[in-house]
Amino acid sequence: MSDEPLVLGIETSCDETGVGIVRGHTLLADQIASSVEQHARFGGVVPEVASRAHLEAIVPTMRRALDEAKVTLNDIDAIAVTAGPGLAGALLVGVAAAKGYALAADKPIYGVNHLAAHVAVDTLEHGPLPEPAVAMLVSGGHSSLLLVDDLTAGVTPLGATIDDAAGEAFDKVARLLGLGFPGGPVIDRLAREGDRGAISFPRGLTAPKDFAKHRFDFSFSGLKTAVARWVEARERSGEPVPAADVAASFQDAVCDVLTAKALDACREHGVETLIIGGGVAANSRLRLLAEERAAKFGIRVRVPRPQLCTDNGAMVAALGSHLVAAGIAPSRLDLPADSAMALTSIAVAG
DSSP states (O other), rough: TTTTTTTEEEEEEEEEEEEEEETTTTTEEEEEOOOHHHHTTTTOHHHHHHHHHHHHHHHHHHHHHHHHOOGGGOOEEEEEEESSSSSSHHHHHHHHHHHHHHHHHHHHEEEEHHHHHHHTTTTHHOOOOOOOOOEEEEEOOOOEEEEEEEETTTEEEEEEEEESOOHHHHHHHHHTTOOOSSHHHHHHHHHTTTTTSSSSOOTTTGGGGGGGHHOOOOOHHHHHHHHHHHHHHHHTTTTTOOOHHHHHHHHHHHHHHHHHHHHHHHTTTTOOOOEEGEEEEEEEEHHHHHHHHHHHHHEEEEOOOOHHHHHHHHHHHHHHHHHHHOOOOBOTTOOOTTTTTTTTOOOOOO
């Protein structure tokens, strides 16, 4: 509807420069410039390289998004930008750009939480969020379980990774197997050729002793180490490493723990909807296993299409649209970039 807010979102928390434009729950533009190829030779994201790439990409990406949506900056009702968490230098580029555009066009600005935006983006595909819902966010930097009562007011953290995030573990195992960077997509593809039951890898924080303190927390460092030791033992003995079986068994260990804990959280809190977001949400095994297990408990799983799972400007715009529609006051123009922004803060206060 034309009376819904037209919001532009800017995302620069890691290695994607994203600009999205939404009207209400309708996506009008989603433009992304990725610097992933510049990081591949280092086997991971280099903050200084990412920051420089954002500086070069932000203006052309903005122009493409406005052209795709067939609007001008003057047509925009508000600008939303990822204020945190993320890489400090990368965040600064997006926040500075958003301030410049907001000042030039005299538009309100909302500095929003990157993780909450990963929840909000689901509305662009599936409509308004059921409340309450449980959201599981899994990416290269985060593995979190959240109870979402009202996305504009705040979310309740239920659990998080205590060491490596799921996506980080994918990257490290891919590097171990010589598969390149980023690891998630290539392991997902290779795993389809392997036997996920071939190797018994550990499931972190699932023992009875972990229930009281870490029921909804994640740990993938031990799994990553177990994979490394298994591969090293094969190489020492002169036996070939069955990369597809390793990939499938590793991937299944990650997805087993993620889905089991997420559905346990849903049942514990009487929630009937599980939302999965973040880059690892694009993983085919995670999607399939979550839907299979959720169906047994009558829980609905909502996962955005893969291109909306990775970092993008559309998710930032979607959260901004929620805030505008709810009458939340915009952030002040001197809002900071906060690399450690807590999930208890959905937007920087005005």
